[in-house]
Amino acid sequence: MARAPFELAGVRVAPGSRAQIDVPIAKLYTHAPLHIPVEVVHGRQPGPVLLVCGAIHGDEINGVEIVRRLLRSSAIRRLRGTLIAVPIVNVFGFVQHTRYLPDRRDLNRCFPGSEAGSLGSRVAALFREQIADQATHIIDLHTGAIHRTNLPQVRAQLQQGSETAAMAEAFGVPVILNAELREGSLRAYAQSRGVPVLTYEAGEALRFDEWAIAPGVRGVLRVMRQLGMLAASRRRSQPPAAEVANGSSWARAPIDGILRPRTRLGARVAKGQILGVVADPFGNSEDEIVANADGIVIGMSNLPLANEGEALFHVARFDAIEEAENAVESFQSDYEPAPETL
Numbered sequence: 001m002a003r004a005p006f007e008l009a010g011v012r013v014a015p016g017s018r019a020q021i022d023v024p025i026a027k028l029y030t031h032a033p034l035h036i037p038v039e040v041v042h043g044r045q046p047g048p049v050l051l052v053c054g055a056i057h058g059d060e061i062n063g064v065e066i067v068r069r070l071l072r073s074s075a076i077r078r079l080r081g082t083l084i085a086v087p088i089v090n091v092f093g094f095v096q097h098t099r100y101l102p103d104r105r106d107l108n109r110c111f112p113g114s115e116a117g118s119l120g121s122r123v124a125a126l127f128r129e130q131i132a133d134q135a136t137h138i139i140d141l142h143t144g145a146i147h148r149t150n151l152p153q154v155r156a157q158l159q160q161g162s163e164t165a166a167m168a169e170a171f172g173v174p175v176i177l178n179a180e181l182r183e184g185s186l187r188a189y190a191q192s193r194g195v196p197v198l199t200y201e202a203g204e205a206l207r208f209d210e211w212a213i214a215p216g217v218r219g220v221l222r223v224m225r226q227l228g229m230l231a232a233s234r235r236r237s238q239p240p241a242a243e244v245a246n247g248s249s250w251a252r253a254p255i256d257g258i259l260r261p262r263t264r265l266g267a268r269v270a271k272g273q274i275l276g277v278v279a280d281p282f283g284n285s286e287d288e289i290v291a292n293a294d295g296i297v298i299g300m301s302n303l304p305l306a307n308e309g310e311a312l313f314h315v316a317r318f319d320a321i322e323e324a325e326n327a328v329e330s331f332q333s334d335y336e337p338a339p340e341t342l
């Protein structure tokens with residue numbers, strides 16, 4: 001029996017074909033219509049319906065490029081199941097280079113949303129009803145917030161033997177964070193419906209970081225293989241090593257001032273180690289930011305200006321710190337050009 005067409009926002013996509021669909025989301029107050037751009041790739045064979053989406057935070061654009069490369073990849077020509085690719089969810093924020101919606105709300109705190117609610121709530125409800133609710137699995141692509149950068153990492157709620165845990169491991173980046181669910185996030189909403197979901201966090205807002213994009217594309221393809229949507233790779237069956245962190249915390253600016261970092265992304269740090277120094281512009285007063293645990297720097301500020309209390313270094317803790325350090329080092333040697341080749 002032939003597979004049924006896939007329907008999204010009133011458009012029917014035949015098996016073995018793909019379609020770009022503009023899902024109407026709102027109008028600008030100029031009268032211009034606004035759409036969420038979606039591409040559906042509907043395989044001939046049945047299988048999972050995977051949603052891959054970027055820029056739910058409008059300034060987190062590495063995911064936009066990950067989706068573009070994914071859609072251009074020859075690997076997805078013989079797809080089992082269905083791929084729903086959404087490069088830009090928060091189209092308002094993307095146009096304005098901002099994380100937020102025009103009402104200053106964070107779309108990723110608005111789920112499940114409601115048709116009668118705020119702008120954020122309405123956009124969340126529409127995205128959910130038209131797009132996300134069709135998915136059996138979700139990968140949500142993020143970066144650090146403005147002026148902050150993240151070591152490529154997967155965040156998911158890991159339960160032993162769960163499909164989410166298998167997806168997280170298959171993604172193949174060095175750090176997996178068993179992260180708390182944020183209320184109102186797409187991840188919390190999907191999890192509440194029993195849909196396996198993971199978040200990929202890599203690089204900085206408003207940047208294209210190749211070391212975040214390339215492993216992101218590979219990670220999504222690996223998850224698709226693990227889900228049986230793509231044929232197994234002939235080259236490499238095992239994903240690169242990943243370690244699950246058993247917690248993380250931010251080291252914060254002790255005083256207001258100008259930051260000189262003394263560590264870098266992906267570095268292993270020891271409890272008590274100086275991560276950076278904050279000083280006033282004259283150097284009259286100066287204070288150190290100290291690591292409060294052994295761990296790996298998985299996120300940090302790229303802006304050397306800090307107010308007291310500002311989050312500057314995100315340190316993840318591991319039971320197997322040695323293994324985590326090795327996983328990060330081998331990842332970085334794969335994806336970061338050596339200084340002499342720059």
Ligand SMILES: [Zn+2]
Nearest residue numbers: 057060142143
């Ligand atoms: Zn984000």
